[in-house]
Amino acid sequence: MSKPVAVVTDSTAYLPDDQIERYGLTVVPLMVVIDGTEGREGVDVAPGQVAAALNGRRAKVSTSRPSPEQFAAAYRRLLGSGAAGVVSVHLSAGLSATWESAKLAADQVGPAVTVVDARSVGMGLGFPALAAARAAAAGADLRSVREAALAAVGRTHTYFYVDTLEFLRRGGRVGAASALLGTALSVKPILHVVDGTIVLRDKVRTASRALARLVDVAVEAAGESDVDVAVHHLDAPDRADAVARALADRLGERIRDRYLTEIGAVVAAHAGPGTVAVVVHRRS
8 A cells, every 4th residue: 555645845834843744744955055155954054044144244145946856866765665646845936946946856757746836935835835745644645635735825825024125136036026126225115925926015114013014914814714824034033923922912713823933044045134924824
């Protein structure tokens, strides 16, 4: 009898370790380069190292995708151990070439592997990966596990606040928000990941108002549904705690699962210190 479908994701999902272990997820790390020294996100490079490098304003920080060979090796290992198939769920193809690497690897390995674009990052990727893993654990077939991931993508919304757009500009990820660059010093943007790209949601004059607005838009995204909520931050635990408490007050018992984590090194390199993100996953 074959094993369940295996689920693969990448390190930018920022999933809690207990969830990775519970569902047997395979996580392929992206790479982070600080002043020419390369390391694996979450293995060799921690968020604090990136925050320190960016705060110093002297270090050069960049990121790169895993190679197709890394994905292919993971897929072959899982299939070789008896997995019925592999669903590989990754951060937005509009923000990274990671999905492309995974797709190239899947094409090499064969039809037992299918790749899903989560069209987001952080727990905007993590929630679809968890949905796929739960479906797989329940015995769903390859197609149904893929559909579970895609359904979760459609019910997941990612919003974030950054102190400055400079780091997004440097990495070429600012997308439709580029019109703000000329006035970045006088506005505090709330950004939204829409169809896999970063767009402007709101402009606010102060950081405190921006964080309050971040809570507002997350509550709007929840609607009347029960939700899972993740709050991410980089080097801003007090801000994240305040946002998490405000969401708990506003949404109450409609919050089913909640996560509060520091974002990993890859997103840290592009968003910068002070970033706070909220991901809302509607249960229905």
